[in-house]
Amino acid sequence: MDMPRRLALCALIALAPFAMSHAEKTPADNYPSRPIRLISPYEPGGGVDIMARLVARNLGTELGVAVVVENRPGAGGVVGTQALTAAVPDGYTLILDSPSPLVVAPYLMKKLNYDPQKDLEPISLIADVPAVLLVRNDSPIHTVGDLLALARKEPGKLTFSSSGLGGTAHLSAQLLKVLADVDMLHVPYKGTAPAIQAVLSGEVTMTFADMTAGLPFARNHQLRAVAVTTPKRTPALPNVPTVAETVPHYAASVWYGVLAPKGTPRPIIDKLNIALVKFVHTPDVNKMLVEEGAEPAGSSPEQFRAFLRRESERWGEVIRKSGLQPQ
Template sequence: MRGILRRSFLAACAAVLFCGAAVAQDYPSRPVKIIVPFPAGGSNDIITRIVAQKLAERCGQTFIVENRGGAGGNIGAETVASAEADGYTLLLTAPPPLTINGSLYKTLPFDPARAFAPVALIASVPIILVVNPSVPAKNVGELIALAKAKPGSLNFGSSGIGSTNHLAGELLKSTAGIDIVHVPYRGAAPAMNDLLAGQIPFMFDNIPAVLPQVQGKAINAIAVAGAKRADALPDVPTVAETVPGFEASSWFGLVAPGKTPAPALAKLRSELEVILKMPDVKKRLAELGAEPGTVFGEAFGQFLAEETTKWGKIIQASGATVD
């Protein structure tokens, strides 16, 4: 009896291994859909289409990009979370649905920590602290001094509650110990218009959005929110050079439904490791102010966990919430 059970067990293991090998060899055998949980035309959409084209060329299958915006990225994320976990429906997204919305929204239709399998950090985009030229602050230290001299009088804009640009401002508020007031807009464009008009004194925004205005001297870039200086603005210091430990950046990551077979995930990761090192891909990302990702699989999962913890604390401290 024990011999029969042992043979059955070994046969089952062999079947699993065979199926895994088959998935690795055959995947993808039909078109793959990549959901972008934000509208077409933005950085998330553009970067996804760059990656989708390269994956299609290398894998010999169509990678379809589908935009499903709304609810801070939650609608598109829910679509992927509830999809069949076979590797044929993926999510390529900015931070909110994976690391921010779980702390910001009172309820979510999915659990960000359990619903997805991490594939890769695709790209990171520096966030820049910019001020209207009329503001008497030429660096972070002077901006902090101005805020401390007039508590509650300085407003900062953002593309909306829970955006990385909003949370970068909240992070500055907490780490520098200043009282500044958040003014949310419905998108980065109207916030930038008010910054240019002097209706708000400063804001954080992604480098692709601010670079033309900085180069045209319509606004002043006084700091980079990330851990290092931006290649596009090498003379602009980081916030951390004045406020040690400060770090905020935007990024785009690829995930799959949580129970997607390991061989399919491995195939995607291996292809992306090659794609993100391609000179033409690096050049195109650089034109968007982005840097290719270098974090894959479990390391990307750890990155997501750390980002979730960091922003969760900032959101709790700010009191921000969305019904």
């Protein structure tokens, strides 16, 4: 072999390890290198928004970059969730989402521009949060039994507020209507905060507020906590009974999870999952979630996807039995 060819061959051999190392690099190696946008698909002040800001702060600490919450409310979380599906799948746009746009909207909306089962990449569940049934302090409703007696005495006259069609308050009340066979009137508002304000002002009889948003009103005695939606009493309100103590088999909650657009590289999904699960189980964060009435979760992407399928089937059955029609 002549000298020029020998030198070229030696050069290729010398470069081979570098080439292999370069080829083995994944999209997650330099991720994240800039701020991450976390969509909160509801108005500020509600349970989803509160949880989104907790996630943003802790995820940013874990990853070493800013995680900025962007509120994109509308249509019960659908507007923000649809915005996620249109985002570039590079890990720099995520969402903190809840049941309404992920498992309820397909049953209640005639036109939905995304398929929750196909167009999103689940990353991890964050927490499961029950709701608390709130009424005014001067309300004659002191127990779930009082509520049911009034509802049967005057069908359709008791009113309950919600953050919109398919939201936590709406579904919690619908489940009660199905299991207890009572009729109550749904009054939707644009967010959890105005739904709670409607009870304070006397515009409506009651609301099922998710614990993250409703707990302060119960603890400060601004509203009366009648019951919680967990199967067992919650440490956050230990003296408040469950709905299930009066209506057997009743259980409802809102859960929060982080998702990315379809096509986000798996190494990035895995890196985000590790960071999310780590902070959820950090002792301080775990303790704070429990004190606020939440049950810390943390899951693999596969567990989250299977959970979404089960929740879709469960709430689909409730919606069918309640007679709700797509709009």
